[in-house]
Amino acid sequence: MTGTSRTTRRTDSHPDLADPRVGAPFFSAWRVGAPLRQRRSVEAVAAAWERRPWPADDLLGYHVYTGHDASTLLHYSQWASEQAYEAFARTRRQERVDEIDTAVPDIERLGLTRYRHYRSRGPADRGGRTPGCIVIVDVEFEGPDSARQHAWVDAVFEALANEPAPHPGGISAHFHLSTDGTRVLNYAEWDSAQSHLDALSAPGDGIGSATALWERVQTWPGLKSTTVSRYDHALGLVPD
Structure with missing residues (x-):
């Protein structure tokens, strides 16, 4: 994983799903239980990421979606490689998870699936x-x-x-x-x-x-x- 000193910013732009640089697109889902908790979870993710530098040059984007079932969140991350994600998971993921779980307890993480x-x-x-x-x-x-x-x-x-x-x-x-x-x-x-x-x-x-x-x-x-x-x-x- 290549280190980076770049900052993290929000964007309203939808991701480019066909970006050829994305070698490891990952999707995962959370069950949070109610519309208010959906909104709070999204804001907790934003806060946990925006207060920290962008974790890796090999991460091109991270997007969160609220389910129309009023209970779930979908996460889509665009990694250049699985190795880059693994390095992030070992060194920089847990601090974000801990902050989010403190802000919104009892999130049910339904698993991450690796795709191409x-x-x-x-x-x-x-x-x-x-x-x-x-x-x-x-x-x-x-x-x-x-x-x-x-x-x-x-x-x-x-x-x-x-x-x-x-x-x-x-x-x-x-x-x-x-x-x-x-x-x-x-x-x-x-x-x-x-x-x-x-x-x-x-x-x-x-x-x-x-x-x-x-x-x-x-x-x-x-x-x-x-x-x-x-x-x-x-x-x-x-x-x-």
């Missing part, structure tokens, strides 16, 4: 639009199989390319493969939560229309579960 970015769909500049809602689609398979992860995402892209009625509210989709071979995470940007709800209520099972290509995606051998959650971008932290 695989494929993205949508204009690099988001078509000039600002996401109003982040939709996380978490797909779990029965056991590790890297080839299956890749093939399933490729099938989704084929279904998207042949979608007869794409919803205009969708901005982008960024597919990540877990390093243990068992999960796929799609970080999808929408212009609003209502647009996503409208797309879900359209004919078909999920976002896609009732086509053979989407049925293939939804009945993929070994597909264990699919969870869809909506979030708001609440905090961005980057080096200054």
Whole structure:
């Protein structure tokens, strides 16, 4: 891990999920229990980070999202490598955790999953639009199989390319493969939560229309579960 004397600053800008410098994107979730505790937890994270120098040149950004379930937080960190994260975890993570836990006791940390970015769909500049809602689609398979992860995402892209009625509210989709071979995470940007709800209520099972290509995606051998959650971008932290 490369040391740094740079300061930490907040940003309202959404992260670039397809940034080629990000070699180790990590996602994790906290259950905090109520909207007020969501807000307090976000502010506690901000305070714990802003009072300290940016921990590593190899950390490109750290973003926190509040769940529309009014109970959870999603964390997304953009590391250049897993080794850089491990160095941070050994030397600089615990002091931040302790400060946050003092400010907001009894946070339930649901675990961190390590991913690699695989494929993205949508204009690099988001078509000039600002996401109003982040939709996380978490797909779990029965056991590790890297080839299956890749093939399933490729099938989704084929279904998207042949979608007869794409919803205009969708901005982008960024597919990540877990390093243990068992999960796929799609970080999808929408212009609003209502647009996503409208797309879900359209004919078909999920976002896609009732086509053979989407049925293939939804009945993929070994597909264990699919969870869809909506979030708001609440905090961005980057080096200054």
